[in-house]
Amino acid sequence: MRLLRIVPDNTRFKFVWFRRFSYPISAAYSILVLALFLTVGLNFGIDFKGGTLIEMQAKSGKIEIAQVRQTANALGFGEAEVQEFGDGTELSMRFPLQAGGEAAQQGVVTKARDAFASTYEFRRVETVGPRVSGELVQAGALGVVLAIMGVLIYLWFRFEMPLAIGAILGTLHDIVLTMGFFLITQLEFNLTSIAAILTIVGYSLNETVVVFDRTRELLRRYKTMPIPELLDLSVNSTLSRTAMTATTTFLSLLALVIFGGSAIEGFALVMLFGVVVCTYSAMFVSTPVLLYMDVRGQGQREEAREKTLAGAKPKAG
Template sequence: MRLLRIVPDNTTFKIVRFRRFSYPFSAAYSLLVIALFLTIGLNFGIDFRGGTLIEMQSKAGRPDIASVRQTAHGLGFGEAEVQEFGSGGEISMRFALQPGGEVAQQQVVVKARDAFSSTYDFRRVETVGPRVSGELVQAGTLGVVLAIVGVLIYLWFRFEMPLAIGAILGTLHDIVLTMGFFLITQLEFNLTSIAAILTIVGYSLNETVVVFDRTRELLRRYKTMPVADLLDLSVNSTLSRTAITSTTTVLALIALVLFGGSAIEGFALVMLFGVVVCTYSAMFISTPVLLYMDVRSMAAREDALEKSVAAGKAKAKA
C-alpha cells in the first residue's frame, strides 16, 4: 500500500533562488511594521490598558449596535468601544480606566447592568485597575524578552556561528512579521497574544533546527557540492516533513478559529499566521543567509576536530 505523500520524494526545487524576492519582501514588510508601530501602535487590550470589559448577548433578535453605543456613551464614563462579535447577537463594550480607583470601576458595571440587563444577558465582566495593568505590561514584556534571549543563547550553542546567525535572524524575522500582523489587523494585543508570540518562537526554532541539522549533515557528506545546491538539497530533503507538520498544525488551528469561540479565536488567528511565517522563514530567509557565510570552513573545522578526538581515543586505547 502506497503511503500518502504531500510532497513527492526527490523534489528538486531551487529554493535559494527565491531570496531575490523573499529578502526585499521581508525588508519592505519590516519597514511597514516600524512605521505602523510609530504611528498607529498596537491595539492594547484591557489587560495592558486597564478599564472595564463587558460582554453581553441579546435576549431576542439582533442587537441594535447604534442604540447600545448611544446608551453606553450616555452613562457618563467617556466614549465606550462597542462591537458586535460572533453570530449569536453578542456585543462587547469597553470603558476606559476611570479616576477614583476600584470603586469607580465598579460603578461602571453597576450602571451598565441597570441600563442593559432588561434586554441583554451579561456573559462576561472584567475589570483591570491601573496598578494591575502596569504590572501585567512589565511581566509580559519581561517574559517575552527573557524567552527570546534564552532561545538565542540556545541557538548560539546549538549551532556553529554561521548556522547560529542564520537561525537567530530567522527567529527575529518571525517575531517582527507577527507583530506586523497585530499592527495591520489591529487585533487586540493582550496576555493571550504574549502566549501566541512565545509559541511562535518555539515553532520557528523547531523549523530552523530541522533544516539546519540536515544542512550540517550534508556539509560533511558532500564536500565539493556548491553551497547553493547543497542548501537546496537540505530544504528539499526536509520538505515532506515540513509540509506534513505545517498542514496538520494549520488544520487544527483552522478548527480552533471556526469552532473555538471568541475566547480563543485571537490566539488561533495569530498562530495560523505564525505557522505560515515560520515555514516561509525557514526556507526562504534563514537558509539563504548561509550563502553569505563561510559554511565550508565550519565543516572542515568540525571534521578536523572529530579526527583529533578519534585519534586521541585510539591513542588512549593503545
C-alpha cells in the same frame, strides 16, 4: 498499500534562488511594521491598558449597536467602544480606565448592569485597574524578552556559528512579521497574544532546527557540492516533513478559528499566521542566509578540532 505523499519524492525545487524575491518582500514588510509601530501602535487590550470590558448577548432579537453605544456613552465614563461579534446577537463594550482605583472600575459594571440587564445577558465582565495593568505590561514584556534570549542562547550553542546566526535571524524575522500582523489587523494585543508569540517562537525554532540539522549532515557528507545546491537539497529532503507538519497544524488552527468561538479566535488567528510565516521563513529566509557565510569553512574547522582533540587523548594500555 501506497502511502500518501504531500510532496513528491526527489523534489528539486530551487529554494535558494527565490531569495531574490523573499528578501525584498521581508525587508519591505519589516519597514512597514516599524512605520506602523511608530505611528499607529498596537491595539492593547484591557490587560495592558486597564479599564472595563463587558460582553453581552441579546435576550431576544438582534442587537442595536447605535442605541447601545448611545446608552453606554451617556453613563458618564467616557467614550465607550462598542463592537458586534458572533451571530449578530452578541456585542462587547469597552470602557476606559477610570480614576479612583478598583472601586471606580466596579462602579462602571454596576451602572452598566442597571442600564442593560433588562434586555441583555451579561456573558463576560473584566475589570483591570492601573496598577494591575502596569504590572501585567512589565511581566509580559519581561517574559517575552527572557524567552527569546533563552532561545537565542540555545541556538548559539546548538549549531556552529554560521548556522546559529541564520537560525537567530530567522527567529527574529518571524517575531517581527507576527508583530506586523497585530499592527495591520489591529487585533487586540493581550496576555493571550504573548502566549501566541512564544508558541510561534517555539514553532519557528523547530522548523529551523530540522532544516539546519540536515544541512549540517549534508555538509559532512558532500564536501565538494556547491553550497547553493547543498542548501536546496537540505530543504528538499525535509520538505515532506515540513509540509505534513504545517498542513496538519494549519488545519487544526483553522478549525479553532471557525468553531472555537470568540474567546480563542484571536489566539488561533495569530497562530495560523505564524505557521505560514515560520514555514516560509525556514525555506526562503533562514536557509539562504547561509550563502553569505563561511558555512563549509566553519564546519571543516570544527571537524579538524574534533580530530585534534581525539588524537590528543592518551591511548589505553
